[in-house]
Amino acid sequence: MSYQSIKNWPEEERPRERLLKMGAESLSNAHLLAIILRTGGGGKSAIDLAIEMLDKSRSLKEIESASIKEFAELKIKGLGPAKVAQIKAAFELGRRLFRETDEKGPAFSSSHDVYSYYHPLVKDLKKEVLFCAMLDAKNRIFRDCRISEGTLTNSLMHPREAFRNAIKESAASVIFVHNHPSGDPTPSREDISVTERLVHTGEVVGIKVLDHVIIGAGKHISLMDSGYIKNTKGGF
Numbered sequence: 227m228s229y230q231s232i233k234n235w236p237e238e239e240r241p242r243e244r245l246l247k248m249g250a251e252s253l254s255n256a257h258l259l260a261i262i263l264r265t266g267g268g269g270k271s272a273i274d275l276a277i278e279m280l281d282k283s284r285s286l287k288e289i290e291s292a293s294i295k296e297f298a299e300l301k302i303k304g305l306g307p308a309k310v311a312q313i314k315a316a317f318e319l320g321r322r323l324f325r326e327t328d329e330k331g332p333a334f335s336s337s338h339d340v341y342s343y344y345h346p347l348v349k350d351l352k353k354e355v356l357f358c359a360m361l362d363a364k365n366r367i368f369r370d371c372r373i374s375e376g377t378l379t380n381s382l383m384h385p386r387e388a389f390r391n392a393i394k395e396s397a398a399s400v401i402f403v404h405n406h407p408s409g410d411p412t413p414s415r416e417d418i419s420v421t422e423r424l425v426h427t428g429e430v431v432g433i434k435v436l437d438h439v440i441i442g443a444g445k446h447i448s449l450m451d452s453g454y455i456k457n458t459k460g461g462f
Contacts, residue, residue, distance in 0.1 A: 241273070256280055262316045268304025275309070278302050290317045291350040321347060331367035334359075335462050337448030340401055340439045343367070348405035348441055356404040358388055360397035361436070365462050369395055373402075385427035392433050400428065402438040409443030413452070421449050436462050
């Protein structure tokens with residue numbers, strides 16, 4: 227089946243030209259995705275691919291959270307690994323931009339502050355991801371990093387890896403955060419065991435672990451508030 231290349235469209239209708247002339251906000255989701263895809267494939271234009279992707283995924287959130295395997299399961303002819311990589315990269319930049327602030331991030335004074343900051347970033351993730359939030363002396367987050375992906379276990383979690391960036395960035399303290407895709411933030415035995423190892427490692431390297439917050443569906447549990455992390459000051 228033949229299609230009309232976007233190059234043959236009137237210039238004012240081409241997604242890239244329209245973005246440059248009228249701004250990104252003037253484009254539909256399909257047109258923005260088409261710009262990310264850059265070219266078509268499988269006998270379809272980039273916009274054809276974008277429309278089919280939106281139709282089969284039903285929302286941008288589903289596209290953003292889809293795994294490589296789930297993209298393949300959409301069975302969209304012309305949407306190969308290279309184009310999937312472009313899409314994943316674009317959404318990851320969006321997540322990182324969301325976390326950025328002009329100078330310093332917010333100060334955390336409670337586990338609820340941590341939940342409010344991270345919940346929008348993890349609520350649609352379909353697997354567990356462990357983050358390390360690096361804080362300055364005033365408990366302001368200035369950077370974070372992903373430590374691991376997948377169910378948190380002692381066999382997969384290496385404390386030295388968890389603190390590598392915190393040591394490099396001279397963090398005053400850290401807070402660990404991970405999500406439970408099931409929606410239930412109740413800590414598992416492995417969550418508690420890993421937390422104990424992280425706290426011990428923090429004592430060895432001189433970086434205090436203020437908390438480990440587990441985020442579920444609209445709620446969270448703080449292992450410090452629950453007594454698994456001893457804090458003589460009573461809070462952050």
